[in-house]
Amino acid sequence: MSTDREREVESRLGVRRHELLKGVEGVTQRVLQEHGVGASLAALAANAVADWVAHSMRGQVISFPSDTAYRLADQHLRIWDESRAGATYDVLAIRYGLSERHIRSILADISRRLDRQAKARKIPPAQRGLLED
Numbered sequence: 001m002s003t004d005r006e007r008e009v010e011s012r013l014g015v016r017r018h019e020l021l022k023g024v025e026g027v028t029q030r031v032l033q034e035h036g037v038g039a040s041l042a043a044l045a046a047n048a049v050a051d052w053v054a055h056s057m058r059g060q061v062i063s064f065p066s067d068t069a070y071r072l073a074d075q076h077l078r079i080w081d082e083s084r085a086g087a088t089y090d091v092l093a094i095r096y097g098l099s100e101r102h103i104r105s106i107l108a109d110i111s112r113r114l115d116r117q118a119k120a121r122k123i124p125p126a127q128r129g130l131l132e133d
Contacts, residue, residue, distance in 0.1 A: 017054075025050040034102045079103060080110045 002010075029046035033039060079092055089100045096103070 021050045021054055024053055034099065034105060036099055076106050076110065079106055083107055 025046045028049045029042045032042035032045055037045070075096065079096060082092060089103050092103045093100045
């Protein structure tokens with residue numbers, strides 16, 4: 001027989017599990033749509049990925065270390081460098097097999113990250129461009 005405390009913990013864990021699977025589904029759907037997959041097909045594939053994670057990881061206890069930081073993919077950094085060197089969105093899109101919209105999204109994400117880093121280090125706006133080189 002479960003105690004109230006055990007039921008409360010299991011309920012919170014269930015909520016966290018659901019949040020993780022919804023996150024996996026949402027990110028998968030967004031990335032597929034950014035790559036030109038239609039909304040209904042992207043939703044179907046995203047749901048299948050979330051179902052696979054839930055099924056294949058059932059019964060497992062997985063810990064994500066809190067110091068794990070997301071690192072930009074090498075490809076994204078190459079896109080950033082080439083953009084700074086003058087490559088246009090359409091050239092980058094063709095070179096990397098991505099849509100122009102996705103290229104713009106990658107560059108905007110990197111720009112936001114650099115801006116947050118600069119603000120955290122209290123670097124004046126006029127000097128923030130120096131971080132990018």
